[in-house]
Amino acid sequence: MIPPITQDLFTAFVRGTASPAEASAVRAWLTEPANQLLAQYWMQQHWDELATALPLTPAAHEPDFEELLARVRPQLAPAAPRLVARPQWPRWAAAASLVGALAGGSWLLYSQQAPEPLVASTAYGQTRIIKLSDGSQVTLNGHSRLRYAAAWAPGKPREVWLDGEGYFAVQHTHDHQRFLVHTNAGLQVEVLGTKFVVARRHAQTRVVLLSGKVRVEFDAHQQPDVIMRPGELVETQDAQPTLVVHQKVHTAPYSTWKDAQLVLDETTIAELATRLQDTYGLEVVVATPELNRRRVTGTVPVHELDVLLQALEETFHLQATRQGKRLTLAEKS
Template sequence: MSGLTTPAETAAVQAWLADPANQAQAQAWMRRHWDRLAATPEAQQPAVEEPDYDALLNTLHLKLGLGEPARYVAPAAPRWRQWAAAAALAGTVAGGGWLLYSQRPVAPREVATAYGQVNTIKLPDGSEATLNGHSTLRYANAWAANQPREVWLDGEGYFSVKHQPNNQRFVVHTRAGFAVEVLGTKFTVYRRRDQARVVLLSGKVRVDFDDQQRPDVILKPGELLETRDAQPLAAVHKAVRTAPYAAWKDAQLVLDETSMAELATRLQDTYGVEVVVSNPELAQRRMTGTVPVGDLDVLLQALQETFHLRATREAGRIVLADNTVPTK
């Protein structure tokens, strides 16, 4: 994989590897690689003599000019898998290839949307990804038939995935501590601020957490899985109405008992403008209805007429206030 990274990306990988706090994470990725190797024919071969992991890591650090690494004691694993995974890690780092998808994937294609823009991308296999405003998708120019179809998402996206005759997996990687794996389905993935969620519209998906101690979660149509960085173990898994989570791709904003505070956050993330709710009582008001999405001024006008609000632009921000006329 050498030659696929820029000098800045190679420097970022070196800086990440030099941090002692990242040694455990590197080991966790290696264990994931071992699991995948377990299904190969080599797994049935006699065990390969296990190398000294500390010595291997030390050699790699010295080769990259990073000095000696902090020591990390890894849990026991089958010898052939430890050797193969350690060799894979060393080769990837030394070559500057696809190492840390949670840092920044080295992918040939990158599509980004501006604030307020929605864009649909045709993927190499004929699947489609629709990006909401202020989002980025990275993926390869082509996918090998014997490898997963992988994309990396920042922001919010809607995916319509084509099933392949060979049951080739489709994986959406996020920076939220999990990946979403599917065969053929329709779903949304959201990752902004400290919040992440997956909403399944049809088919079936599996949410695979980076933390291997956490069990995978299988979603059924009409279900949501939501996590927050502050409480990574307190995931919410429940049935929901899917329209509010996917209507943006059809130029609609669907509110279903949505608080004004949540609406303000949505507007900020999608249009890149600060939105202030005038008072705490209004922030907690919940709204249900559908308004068109597109030009921000048109959207604000629709919100004012539908929910009796007053939207005022001042000093580069939008202030939402209650426009209800008190009864006498």
């Protein structure tokens, strides 16, 4: 059975710790052009982690790729699949396939020709607006991260990578440049000009369209693309990747966080607890199990956590007790 290609498996392959069967599966996965941008993103993430954790020398940042390639070529299996070339990718792909053969398995190579991407991130409880070079705008929710280019070449897709949750207001361009939002969940969102929310949390990915039109594309070729219309939601779970939820929703509960509001529309306390955890980094404990099934509707502010908790108590008759990063919700006596 072919293992699913996850970020952890890909990282193990880069480090040279994957099993032969896993390494073979990753090499086959890399031959698919649709997977190569995601692999490039994962590889850059791995490099960022190494750069943070290890005292790297300047030579580690700028390896002599041709010399390394000459050293390891004799070690490669003759039947290793040929990687499909695309701009700025071949040296990344070669690095991914060769790194397991290097002594020690700790080398990480990347394209020196590609410009360094920009990274924007938010802490728990923080939102941030990022203005892109094309006039598009991204609002990041708490505990989120966006990677993007300082500028895009004419005629090339505008691509960004998202971890967490972001609200996108995308500008249409005169040459109809595609705008792609990549996630690490095996799907990407293609846009021409629209407003939408993408959330990637808890092994779940959700896209909510507010205006315009988007196409949700899946890496799994057997899964058909989904064309979304305003007021629709598409949601997938890592545990059931072939099960795609596509339905009409009220969009306000999914997007008004960008306006410092938390809109609840028949939201269960269990769902509310998860949103508080994602936004503020709290450990939320529902002390009264029956509360998990209670549904609440209303609007409360999100800028000040204490104000939010007070509003929840008064509006929904709860007892919210906070001790450091631990929040307990209970039925009010």
